[in-house]
Amino acid sequence: MSVNPREAAGTARPAGLSRLAQDLLPALYQHRLISTSQLHTLFTPHVERPVYLRQQLKELRTAGLVDAIGRRTSRRGNPELLWYVTARGADAVASDPTVPRRGYRISPEAAASQLQAHTIAVVDTGVAFVDWARRLGHECSPLDWEPEVAHRIRDGESRGATEAFMMPDAVLRYTHVAEGRRKLLSFFVEVDRGTMQTSRLAAKLSAYARYQHYIPAGRRRGRLTTREAWRDLYPVFPRLLIVLADSGRVSDRVVTNRVQDLRALAATDPRSEQLAAGVTTLQRLQAEGPFAPIATPLCGDPAPTDVFLAPAGGSRA
Numbered sequence: 001m002s003v004n005p006r007e008a009a010g011t012a013r014p015a016g017l018s019r020l021a022q023d024l025l026p027a028l029y030q031h032r033l034i035s036t037s038q039l040h041t042l043f044t045p046h047v048e049r050p051v052y053l054r055q056q057l058k059e060l061r062t063a064g065l066v067d068a069i070g071r072r073t074s075r076r077g078n079p080e081l082l083w084y085v086t087a088r089g090a091d092a093v094a095s096d097p098t099v100p101r102r103g104y105r106i107s108p109e110a111a112a113s114q115l116q117a118h119t120i121a122v123v124d125t126g127v128a129f130v131d132w133a134r135r136l137g138h139e140c141s142p143l144d145w146e147p148e149v150a151h152r153i154r155d156g157e158s159r160g161a162t163e164a165f166m167m168p169d170a171v172l173r174y175t176h177v178a179e180g181r182r183k184l185l186s187f188f189v190e191v192d193r194g195t196m197q198t199s200r201l202a203a204k205l206s207a208y209a210r211y212q213h214y215i216p217a218g219r220r221r222g223r224l225t226t227r228e229a230w231r232d233l234y235p236v237f238p239r240l241l242i243v244l245a246d247s248g249r250v251s252d253r254v255v256t257n258r259v260q261d262l263r264a265l266a267a268t269d270p271r272s273e274q275l276a277a278g279v280t281t282l283q284r285l286q287a288e289g290p291f292a293p294i295a296t297p298l299c300g301d302p303a304p305t306d307v308f309l310a311p312a313g314g315s316r317a
Contacts, residue, residue: 021056027142028085029093032106033119035082038127042142065089069111084111121191121245122147122169124282129174132289139175146171153214166207186238193246202265209271212237239309240277259296266298273299276309
């Protein structure tokens, strides 16, 4: 059964606002920057024109809880508005103890910066999962992905030990429902707009492989730690999905080369062989959905598969 996004997102509810306005605030707080069209898909997909949605955004803006800025790379006509919570709006959401606190709060300067396009591309990825979950009868709500979740990796116990953080662009959770069976999926999502250097991609892939096997040094309850750090956060190690977000504006050959580069990078680190990892394009994710053969595995057989990232005959655990 599909989750009603208003019920799923309805957490912080300042008095005097409509149900929709109350539901918009936590999503804007969590995802930082969202366009009007993205909010339309997430919260009012049942209407052709988001008139009421725009009215509620206007009321939130009048109340000083949200603000908006024009999109840097707008299409024809007036630039689309991108919405974010103000400091007052963030405080209103954070005052609800059921809402996870976010240390980072977007400023008007950051909303207008070059980070804008990448932030919107990450939201586009989450919106695609929500949209297809609704169509397929699965479950994924507007709050089921969280941007930039830090995962600590520390070498050694001394004060001088090297400490690093693996930080996916988003951690996304999705419930696949088929024949009465529910399968909880989680993903580390990396969005590449074609601007990431090859060396940086290599470092990211190596960090995921390293984190999968990372066991914190030290003791728990008097015993040496033998448990991987990720097990405290996830029932199984999340799949890694790399999304090429600007593929609609480049040739198929460029996309193919990017995929081949990613596979070559994964092959340089033996630890990557145990990652359930794949690469797709945002365009295909949006058009065909996550359970079409849209993803190329980064290791092993390059035959296209779905986001279970298991080739035909392989495990879909």
